Amino acid sequence: MSAAATPLPASGALVAGAWLGPALAALAGLALLRLAGVRGEFLGLLIIIGLSLLAGAPAALLAARQGLQGVPLGLAMGGAGLAAFLQLHLVDRLGMAEAVPGGLAAAALVLLWSGLGIAAGLGLPPLAGLVAGLLAGGVLAWGLGGLAGGFAGLALAAAVAGFVAAVPAAALPQRLPRGAPGLLVAGLALALAVLAGPLATYLLGGPLLAVTLALLVALPGLVFVALARGLAPLPLATRLLGLQAMAVVLGLAIGTAPAAAGLLPADALPAYRLALLGAGFLPAFAALLAALLARDAPGAATLAALLLAGLSAGLGPLLGWLAPRLADHGPLAAPLLATGFAFWLLSREDA
Numbered sequence: 001m002s003a004a005a006t007p008l009p010a011s012g013a014l015v016a017g018a019w020l021g022p023a024l025a026a027l028a029g030l031a032l033l034r035l036a037g038v039r040g041e042f043l044g045l046l047i048i049i050g051l052s053l054l055a056g057a058p059a060a061l062l063a064a065r066q067g068l069q070g071v072p073l074g075l076a077m078g079g080a081g082l083a084a085f086l087q088l089h090l091v092d093r094l095g096m097a098e099a100v101p102g103g104l105a106a107a108a109l110v111l112l113w114s115g116l117g118i119a120a121g122l123g124l125p126p127l128a129g130l131v132a133g134l135l136a137g138g139v140l141a142w143g144l145g146g147l148a149g150g151f152a153g154l155a156l157a158a159a160v161a162g163f164v165a166a167v168p169a170a171a172l173p174q175r176l177p178r179g180a181p182g183l184l185v186a187g188l189a190l191a192l193a194v195l196a197g198p199l200a201t202y203l204l205g206g207p208l209l210a211v212t213l214a215l216l217v218a219l220p221g222l223v224f225v226a227l228a229r230g231l232a233p234l235p236l237a238t239r240l241l242g243l244q245a246m247a248v249v250l251g252l253a254i255g256t257a258p259a260a261a262g263l264l265p266a267d268a269l270p271a272y273r274l275a276l277l278g279a280g281f282l283p284a285f286a287a288l289l290a291a292l293l294a295r296d297a298p299g300a301a302t303l304a305a306l307l308l309a310g311l312s313a314g315l316g317p318l319l320g321w322l323a324p325r326l327a328d329h330g331p332l333a334a335p336l337l338a339t340g341f342a343f344w345l346l347s348r349e350d351a
Contacts, residue, residue: 010064011290013120016226018057018194019282021113022049023215028134028157029105033150036141041150043202044092046212048084048102048151050195052109055080057194058187059110060117061293065183067121068166072184073114081107094147101151108158115165122168129164133157182298189305190289193338197275197312197331204317207268211331213258214275217251218244221283225290233291233346237284237339244280251276275331281339288342292349300345308338 029045059076062069085103088094094102112133119126137157141149202208221244228236255273258264264272285308292301315337316330 010121011293012228013226014064015286015290016222018190020222022053025049029154032137032141032153035138036145036150038147038150047087048106051083052080052106054191056110056113057191058184060113061183061187063114064117064121077107077110080110097148101148101155105151105155108155111162112158115162119165126165129161133161136160186298186302189302192309193305196309200313207271210264210268210272211275214272214279217247217276218279218282220247225283225287233288237287240283244283248277248280271328274328278332278335281335285339285342288346291346304342304345307341311337
């Protein structure tokens with residue numbers, strides 16, 4: 001198949017949304033917590049969002065390609081909700097009043113990811129549901145107050161938005177199952193690729209916020225991939241690299257702002273700059289991965305996503321073991337190497 005003829009309405013929105021969704025959910029969650037009068041719960045929020053993505057990405061990918069699938073969605077919601085509850089209650093030592101809404105928020109976010117996947121598959125805009133959810137969640141968070149109110153507001157916001165996004169699928173005939181196991185594995189690999197870098201940074205005691213803030217530089221390119229209704233993969237990925245180069249230059253120019261605002265310690269700035277450079281490759285990687293999925297090549301897409309996950313988690317420690325001064329170069333080298341590998345896979349598909 002010619003690269004210039006590859007359609008990508010659903011796959012582009014899904015793959016780019018895997019990074020956009022958690023970033024926007026984190027911003028919305030922080031806003032809801034502030035409405036509830038809570039500050040300083042960024043890590044707990046990331047745990048809820050991360051668990052929801054890990055469980056929900058496979059179900060969302062399946063929903064986008066095959067319509068609403070009740071069993072995978074129910075299992076994903078139950079698994080994410082239970083895992084988040086146990087993490088918050090048993091590990092973070094939060095009371096039942098906070099842990100239960102936290103678990104519900106993770107389950108509701110899984111519903112949101114699947115609803116957005118269905119909307120992407122049908123080519124429908126999800127904005128109305130997102131706005132309605134945020135309004136309802138904001139009222140609840142403000143009314144209840146406290147950490148429990150913030151988590152409950154996030155749960156309601158995600159549930160309303162996810163339900164509204166998924167409703168159109170109920171009126172349509174279900175698509176025939178096709179390659180479901182491959183899509184589920186590809187979704188899990190995509191979730192791991194998104195989460196591996198921040199998770200490894202956190203577990204190894206690195207500057208988590210430096211990696212998280214650096215991802216903001218990728219958002220313009222990811223939005224562009226998500227909105228693309230047709231894709232010539234190699235030219236688009238090349239143009240995205242140019243677009244992101246400008247975003248990276250801008251990010252480097254204002255790179256001291258996070259430290260000046262007190263978000264980052266000064267000694268984390270080098271790691272932040274390297275992660276910022278690496279994040280510039282993510283839109284090109286997302287475009288290439290989406291093109292592979294659009295061509296019904298979930299095996300190749302899975303391989304590329306798993307490579308990014310493995311490099312994001314392990315390259316930094318490996319480089320640090322070889323030479324301590326190279327420890328922070330993982331977030332730069334991992335997306336660069338994975339993007340090159342995805343280029344090679346797609347070129348092989350075109351051959």
